[in-house]
Amino acid sequence: MSIEQGPPSILRSVFFERPADVVARELLGKVLVRNIKGMRIALTISETEAYLGPHDLACHAARGRTPRTEIMFGPPGTLYIYFVYGLHWMLNIVTGPKGYAAAVLIRAAGDFSGPGKLTRALAIDGALNGRRANLRSGLWIEDGDRVGKVLVTPRIGVGYAGSHWSARKLRFVLALAR
DNA sequence: GCAGTGATCATA
């Protein structure tokens, strides 16, 4: 049996240096931690989506390397944060080897359901784009408890990607504990 | 169901 001992460990880049769908699934139950001027907020991640890489037509990197997608070509564990619909910041973490543009979108954590609401609650915006998930940036991820059942569904809001890629089951949701 | 909101990118 495994008893958690000592301080929780912060996920390092090796965790993120794997395919986005693997990372997305394993992020469920991990703890998203935000440190804002000494105030610490810790929320269990409950919903993620994988954006697999340039071949994934729902992934921004499918449009090639642009000023915005440049960040996704960086090392695993880099924060990729972009603005959409004129209102909302989206929180992603770059996955896979450096130079391979893939990422995981964190859609929900704690009581905050919805990617825009999550970033607003944690004061996450473009200032964190390109930073790493670590203590220095004030945003990182720690180990969590074992998770129970996981729901796997198509991703939200990617109808533009065509029937194949919009249907792929790349959204991972933590089922409620019983 | 759909309007709001503004960055981003393709097109020119």
Place this chain on the structure above:
DNA sequence: ATGATCACTGCC
């Protein structure tokens, strides 16, 4: 420079 689009949300 212009226009379509958008990994969303909240209100109808």
